[in-house]
Amino acid sequence: MINFDEEIKNFKPSLEISKVEDAIVHSDITDVQDIMLEMLKKASKE
Amino acid sequence: MDIARRCAYISNSYYNIGLKLTREYNLSEAADNLKKSLQFNKRNTDARNLLGLIYYHLGEISDALVQWVLSLNLQPYDNDADRYLNEVQRQPGLIDSYGQAITKFNQALALSQGGTDDLAILQLIKITESHKTYLRAHLLLGLLYMEVGEYRKSYRSFQNALRIDHGNTLAIRCIDELKTYLRESQGNKKTLKKVIHPEKEHEDSDIIIPEPLKEHQAWQTIGNILIGLLIGIASVAFIYLPVKEAEISREYNKQVINVSQQLSDASKTIKQKDEEIQKKQDKIDSLNSELGEINGLNDSKRLSLQNLMEAMRAYDSGNIESAAEYFAETDPELIDDKTYYDQLKTYFDDDGYVALTHKGDKFYEEGDYQKAMYYYDLSISVHPANPVAIYKKGLCYFQMGDRKKANEMFTEVIEKYPDHQVAEMAKRERGF
Numbered sequence: 001m002i003n004f005d006e007e008i009k010n011f012k013p014s015l016e017i018s019k020v021e022d023a024i025v026h027s028d029i030t031d032v033q034d035i036m037l038e039m040l041k042k043a044s045k046e
Numbered sequence: 047m048d049i050a051r052r053c054a055y056i057s058n059s060y061y062n063i064g065l066k067l068t069r070e071y072n073l074s075e076a077a078d079n080l081k082k083s084l085q086f087n088k089r090n091t092d093a094r095n096l097l098g099l100i101y102y103h104l105g106e107i108s109d110a111l112v113q114w115v116l117s118l119n120l121q122p123y124d125n126d127a128d129r130y131l132n133e134v135q136r137q138p139g140l141i142d143s144y145g146q147a148i149t150k151f152n153q154a155l156a157l158s159q160g161g162t163d164d165l166a167i168l169q170l171i172k173i174t175e176s177h178k179t180y181l182r183a184h185l186l187l188g189l190l191y192m193e194v195g196e197y198r199k200s201y202r203s204f205q206n207a208l209r210i211d212h213g214n215t216l217a218i219r220c221i222d223e224l225k226t227y228l229r230e231s232q233g234n235k236k237t238l239k240k241v242i243h244p245e246k247e248h249e250d251s252d253i254i255i256p257e258p259l260k261e262h263q264a265w266q267t268i269g270n271i272l273i274g275l276l277i278g279i280a281s282v283a284f285i286y287l288p289v290k291e292a293e294i295s296r297e298y299n300k301q302v303i304n305v306s307q308q309l310s311d312a313s314k315t316i317k318q319k320d321e322e323i324q325k326k327q328d329k330i331d332s333l334n335s336e337l338g339e340i341n342g343l344n345d346s347k348r349l350s351l352q353n354l355m356e357a358m359r360a361y362d363s364g365n366i367e368s369a370a371e372y373f374a375e376t377d378p379e380l381i382d383d384k385t386y387y388d389q390l391k392t393y394f395d396d397d398g399y400v401a402l403t404h405k406g407d408k409f410y411e412e413g414d415y416q417k418a419m420y421y422y423d424l425s426i427s428v429h430p431a432n433p434v435a436i437y438k439k440g441l442c443y444f445q446m447g448d449r450k451k452a453n454e455m456f457t458e459v460i461e462k463y464p465d466h467q468v469a470e471m472a473k474r475e476r477g478f
Contacts, residue, residue, distance in 0.1 A: 002223045004193045007216070008159055011186060013152040015108035017145035023112045029120075031088040033053040040049075 057087030064096060072213030073100050073181075091121045098130065104210065105180030107134070107144040147177045155186060163190050174206070181210050188220060197224055326362055329386065333358065336383070350380040358386055361393070367424060370394065370402055374427035391428075399429035406438060415442040433463035437472055444475065 015023055060083035067076035077100050083093040098113035111134070114127035121127075134140060150173050157166035170187040173180055188203030201224055207217040333355045357372035373390050381387055406421030419442040425435040440455025456472035463469055 001227075002189075002192070002220055004189060007189055008155075008186075011155055011182065013155055014106055014148040014182065015112070016148055016152070017108050017111075017141060020108050020111050020115075023108070024115050027112065027116060029084075029088045029116060031053070031084065032056075032086045033050055034088070036049045036053070 053086045054090075057083045057085075057090045057093065059083075060086065061090055061093040061096070064093065067213070068096060068100060070212060071210075073104060073211040074215065075213045076100060089120050091117050091125055091127070094120075095126050095130065098127065102130075102134075103179055105144065105147065105177050105183065107141065108148065110134075144177070147173050147180060147183075151180065151183050151186070154183075158186065158190055163194055166190055167194070174203075178206075179210050181207055181214070184210065185214070185216055188217070192220065192224065197228065200224060329358065330355070333386070346377070347380040350375075350377045354381060354387055354390075357390055361390060366398060366401060367405075367421070370398065370424040370428045374424065394428035399425045399432055399435070402428070403432075403435050403438070406435070410438065410442065410445075415445050418442050433459045433466045433468050437468040440472065440475065 060079045064076045064079035064083060067073070067079060077097060080093045080097040080100070083090050084097065087093075094113050094117040098110040098117065101107070101113065102110035111131070114130050117127040118125055118131065150169050154166040154169035154173070157163075157169065167187065167190050170183050170190065173183045174187060177183070184203050184207040188200045188207060191197070191200035191203055201221065204217040204220050204224075207214050208221075211217070333351070336351065353372045353376040357369045357376060360366075360368035360372060369390070373394060376387065378384060378387050378391075402421050402425035406418040406425065408418075409415075409421065410418035419439055422435045422439040422442065426432045426439070429435075436455050437459045440452045440459070443449075443452035443455060453476060456475045459466070459472040460469050460476070460478075
């Protein structure tokens with residue numbers, strides 16, 4: 001049975017046009033490659 | 047294989063899946079795959095641009111702009127994102143329109159989370175009408191319809207959502223839920239079909255025809271108004287007017303009957319009057335005839351008959367004084383047929399003498415004792431046993447200074463009518 005309240009909670013507000021700039025600036029675009037490289041760097045230092 | 051190449055390989059694999067799903071319009075799943083692709087390689091420009099396109103198609107233009115701007119930052123040259131951004135900016139009002147839709151959606155979401163479902167539904171209806179591919183608006187509207195029990199509309203909203211995003215899990219789940227719920231709660235396949243296939247009612251005769259939502263066109267509205275007017279006119283012509291006509295006819299007949307009745311009554315009255323006139327004319331003719339017969343008789347008898355005839359004539363014309371005068375001069379002993387004499391005598395004995403006395407009273411009160419005495423004399427002449435008129439005649443003499451004759455009148459009353467009430471008054475006048 002669908003729980004209306006639960007389903008509604010899953011809905012997040014859409015990103016407003018006025019907040020696009022902030023969203024771009026604060027975007028976390030770190031990918032797996034970055035993480036792996038970071039991990040390799042840390043490992044080589046140790 | 048180094049890490050970079052391995053990540054690029056995985057990223058491309060996800061991108062390929064995402065692209066395939068996008069071509070199948072399974073957009074939610076495609077977006078998930080493209081996000082995974084970007085998690086492995088943020089520089090996968092095609093994946094990011096496609097993700098932006100999917101967001102744009104689903105009405106989430108802000109998210110699309112974010113992806114395209116990032117894409118352009120990561121690969122400033124030879125990037126389709128540049129073209130997409132130019133396209134969007136080139137269309138006047140496009141961003142504003144999407145921005146307003148997003149704002150309204152957020153308001154509707156806040157309203158629905160606050161329990162104000164009706165207002166949220168109204169807001170979402172407007173959004174879905176102006177932005178038909180705004181997926182989340184359709185989904186939220188479907189959920190709200192389901193919540194308020196509008197299952198058919200809910201089903202339609204989720205169907206719209208599926209038309210935009212063929213693999214949307216929420217829409218599929220809700221449609222399944224709707225089917226199950228209706229089957230269990232109502233156990234009525236027809237109702238269920240009506241909810242699920244409202245547009246196929248003409249193909250299946252077993253399905254109850256639902257109320258289709260018609261989009262009225264102007265000519266249909268005008269046609270409906272004209273039909274309504276025609277029905278109204280026909281109602282007046284065939285129902286109201288005959289009833290009114292019958293009512294007027296009944297009223298007219300009633301008036302005709304009344305007038306006829308009045309005419310009939312008037313005719314009867316005229317007939318009665320005519321009969322009375324005829325009777326009186328017969329009396330006069332009879333008396334004239336009698337008079338003719340006795341022309342040869344002595345003068346006294348002829349005079350009495352003439353007096354009686356004049357008395358009758360005066361009585362018929364309402365001249366009581368004249369009738370009384372002639373009647374008093376009539377000698378009944380000289381008349382053989384006393385029919386008319388007795389008729390007049392009955393009148394004067396019953397009412398006539400009283401009327402004459404009252405006329406005398408009127409003149410007495412005015413101080414005209416001569417005229418008063420004239421009427422009292424007439425009253426006494428037609429009805430001699432008349433103590434009141436005799437007493438009043440005595441009063442007239444008294445007022446005129448003839449004390450002797452006054453006393454004669456009073457004495458007559460006292461002697462002839464000692465028990466009458468005027469006798470006491472007469473005694474007082476005499477000083478007894």
